[in-house]
Amino acid sequence: MVQIRAEMGKDQEAVKEIHTLAFGQENEARLVDDIRESEHFIPSLSLVADKNGEIVGHILFSRVFLETNEGSTEILSLAPMSVKPEYQNLGSAVNLWKKVYTLAGKQDFLSLWYLAIRNFIRDSALFLRVPKESDLLSLFPMRCLW
DSSP, X not given: XXXXXXXXXXXXXXXHHHHHHHHTSSHHHHHHHHXXXXXXXXXXXXXXXXEXXXXXXXXXXXXEEEEETTEEEEEEEEEEEEEOGGGTTSSHHHHHHHHHHHHHHHTTOSEEEEEEETTTEEEEEEEEEOSOOOGGGGGSOBOOOO
């Protein structure tokens, strides 16, 4: 059974390996390291999929600011999400999404933003609504994955 939980320090090497394997390069793993060291890092929104002690997936959201004519709005940005190749298409990615979506809603973030995720989300930019109303949200397409 796969448990979705907050990433811990001991998971960092496994997280690097997952992103490197899933993307075929180290750029995404380095991005995770850079975000962890920034003021935009939110530890509670860096989650792992743990299958009996083996880390098989990771998702990370961090704070970014969306600039509009009305001003700046804090939103969450996905960068990145990965699942080990041998565990892809078995539900870990959806479970990571559901958990982070729930946690973000409890923290009252306005929206989640993500770019295309290979073989998972085909649109170039989508917004998911979390439980907070705003006129700003009507400017963007919003969909839920489940």
